[in-house]
Structures are given as structure tokens and as C-alpha cells.
Amino acid sequence: xxxxxxxxxxxxxxxxxxxxxxxxxxxxxxxxxxxxxxxxxxxxxxxxxxxxxxxxxxxxxxxxxxxxxxxxxxx
Amino acid sequence: xxxxxxxxxxxxxxxxxxxxxxxxxxxxxxxxxxxxxxxxxxxxxxxxxxxxxxxxxxxxxxxxxxxxxxxxxxxxxxxxxxxxxxxxxxxxxxxxxxxxxxxxxxxxxxxxxxxxxxxxxxxxxxxxxxxxxxxxxxxxxxxxxxxxxxxxxxxxxxxxxxxxxxxxxxxxxxxxxxxxxxxxxxxxxxxxxxxxxxxxxxxxxxxxx
Numbered sequence: 001x002x003x004x005x006x007x008x009x010x011x012x013x014x015x016x017x018x019x020x021x022x023x024x025x026x027x028x029x030x031x032x033x034x035x036x037x038x039x040x041x042x043x044x045x046x047x048x049x050x051x052x053x054x055x056x057x058x059x060x061x062x063x064x065x066x067x068x069x070x071x072x073x074x075x
Numbered sequence: 076x077x078x079x080x081x082x083x084x085x086x087x088x089x090x091x092x093x094x095x096x097x098x099x100x101x102x103x104x105x106x107x108x109x110x111x112x113x114x115x116x117x118x119x120x121x122x123x124x125x126x127x128x129x130x131x132x133x134x135x136x137x138x139x140x141x142x143x144x145x146x147x148x149x150x151x152x153x154x155x156x157x158x159x160x161x162x163x164x165x166x167x168x169x170x171x172x173x174x175x176x177x178x179x180x181x182x183x184x185x186x187x188x189x190x191x192x193x194x195x196x197x198x199x200x201x202x203x204x205x206x207x208x209x210x211x212x213x214x215x216x217x218x219x220x221x222x223x224x225x226x227x228x229x230x231x232x233x234x235x236x237x238x239x240x241x242x243x244x245x246x247x248x249x250x251x252x253x254x255x256x257x258x259x260x261x262x263x264x265x266x267x268x269x270x271x272x273x274x275x276x277x278x279x280x281x282x283x284x
Contacts, residue, residue: 019195026229033232036199047195 006053007075010060011037011046012067018047021067025049028062041073050075077103082113083137091116094142098126103143107133114138174279175212178204180220183228185284197223200284201230201237210242211282213274216263217247221254226261234262245270 012018018034025032030051037046051059053074063069078101082090090106090113097104098120108114114130117140121128126142133139184193185200201223204211214237216224223230224246238244244263251257251265275281 015192015195019191022195033202034195034198034229035202047199 007050008053008056009035009038009041009048009050009073009075010063010069011041011048011071011073013070015047017067017069018049021049021063021069024063024066025059030055030059030062032059038075076101077105079105079107081107083107083109085113087112087116091120094120094140095124098124098142098144103141106140106142108138108140109136114140117142174277176207176209176280176282177274177278178211178214179275179281179283180214180216180223181218181283183219183222197284198229198233201233204242205233205236205240210237210240213243213245213278214263215245215247215266215271215274217250217271219250219254221246221250221256221260224262225256225259227259228261231261238262245274247271 010021012021022034032049032051032055034047035050037044037048041048049059056072060069060072078097080093080097082093085093085108090108094104094106094117097106106117108117118128118130120126121142124142125145127145129141131139131141180197180201182193183197184190185196186193204214214234222228224234224244225231234244245266246260246263248265248267251260
């Protein structure tokens with residue numbers, strides 16, 4: 001059986017930052033998903049960007065300089 | 076002091092209102108009810124009011140429920156007209172209904188005000204549907220909601236997973252035609268207004284984000 005894919009989420013300080021990251025990653029054709037922040041991370045109503053854990057560094061490099069993220073949390 | 080209330084023959088939310096009144100004014104209340112919904116509503120009331128709760132089936136279709144305050148303090152329940160009762164009622168009823176849950180996606184955004192915000196909200200909403208138990212039996216997409224099922228849509232993956240997990244996804248054929256998406260629908264099956272109207276009419280609950 002295939003190993004379930006492991007993910008990491010990028011958390012931002014505002015929804016607008018998350019939306020900006022969404023636009024940038026969408027333009028770059030990166031495989032990612034915008035999802036609600038998982039409840040075990042925060043009970044706040046917010047969204048985050050989920051990527052495969054092996055793409056974390058690539059995504060960080062793309063966002064670097066354009067969007068500031070608060071932290072990256074492995075799921 | 077203890078009282079007994081006969082709530083048989085009464086429809087929601089009457090039994091829960093009577094039980095609430097009873098426990099607010101007395102140490103202990105015994106309520107007779109004749110349906111599952113009332114049992115569940117009053118069970119929730121007891122939990123909310125921090126009362127002990129016991130249920131005894133007296134005869135087929137008759138339950139004796141006993142609520143007892145756990146502390147000396149009076150029971151504190153939300154004040155005001157029936158807001159609390161409605162909440163207790165609707166939540167319990169929705170958990171009880173045996174009929175299917177149907178989700179309506181009538182737009183490719185969620186809410187009104189800002190389109191970009193509405194876009195991320197609908198994506199979040201659809202992703203969250205995957206965690207509902209039970210899953211929606213049917214998801215109906217019409218008007219701009221059909222765009223969510225297109226190959227290049229950000230919600231395609233989650234909708235495909237919902238379909239794989241057993242949700243039936245109906246996509247309005249008229250709408251697909253109108254938007255010229257005929258060859259781009261990647262999830263669900265093209266449906267018609269007969270199926271859509273019938274499914275909506277047969278739903279126990281309709282959820283429209």
C-alpha cells in the first residue's frame with residue numbers, strides 16, 4: 001500500500017497574506033491546497049496553504065520576499 | 076422540590092420548553108414524552124444545564140425522563156425568549172433526522188461582499204465537507220456552482236474525494252451548457268431539473284453555503 005502523503009501548512013498573519021500566497025502559487029502551477037486552518041493548530045477561523053511536505057522548501061523559496069508567513073507546521 | 080410534566084402528544088420544541096421551565100423552578104423534574112426527538116432534546120438540555128439525566132422506557136413509545144440539579148445553585152440557562160430552546164431543538168432534531176443531507180452549491184463563491192474572499196471561503200467549505208459525519212448524500216451544483224466541478228477548478232480534488240467517499244454529485248446540465256463547460260466537467264454527473272427538484276424535495280436537510 002502507498003504511504004499516505006505527508007503535508008505541511010503555511011500559516012499567515014492575515015487572510016490577505018494567505019490570498020496573496022494563493023495567487024502566487026496558482027500562477028506558478030504549484031500543487032497546493034488552500035484549506036481552513038486545522039482545529040488542532042488554531043481554533044481561529046482562518047485559512048492556510050497546504051503543500052506536500054517535500055515541497056515545503058520550494059514553496060518557501062517562491063513566497064520568500066513576496067509574502068510573509070508566520071510559521072510552517074507539519075501535519 | 077420535584078414535579079412531573081406530561082409532554083406526550085406535544086411537538087418540538089414544547090417538551091424541551093416544559094422541561095427547561097421545570098428544572099429552572101424545581102430541584103428535580105420528571106417528564107413523560109412519546110418520541111425520540113424529545114428524548115434527545117431534553118438530554119441535551121440536561122447536559123447544558125449540568126443536570127443528571129436518566130431515561131426509562133415505560134411502555135412502547137413512552138419515556139420517563141428525570142432531570143436533577145447537581146448543585147444547590149439554581150440552573151442557569153440562556154435567558155430571553157426561546158433562543159436557547161430553538162437551539163436545543165434544532166440541533167437535536169438535525170442529528171435525529173434519518174433523511175439525507177443535501178448540499179447546494181449555487182455559486183462558485185461563498186457569501187456576498189467580496190469575490191476574492193468568497194472564492195477562498197467556498198474552497199474552505201468544500202474541503203471541510205470531507206470531515207462531516209455523515210457525509211452529504213448529495214451535492215447539487217447549479218448556476219455558477221457548476222464551475223466548481225470543472226477540470227481547472229481548485230475545488231475539483233475535494234469534490235472528487237467526496238464523490239469517491241460516496242456523495243452523489245449532480246451537476247446542472249443547463250448551467251454547464253450556458254457557461255460552455257461541456258467538455259470540462261471533471262466530477263459528478265450531468266443532471267436535470269427533475270432530478271434536482273426531486274432530490275431537494277426529498278432532503279431532510281438542505282445546506283446552502
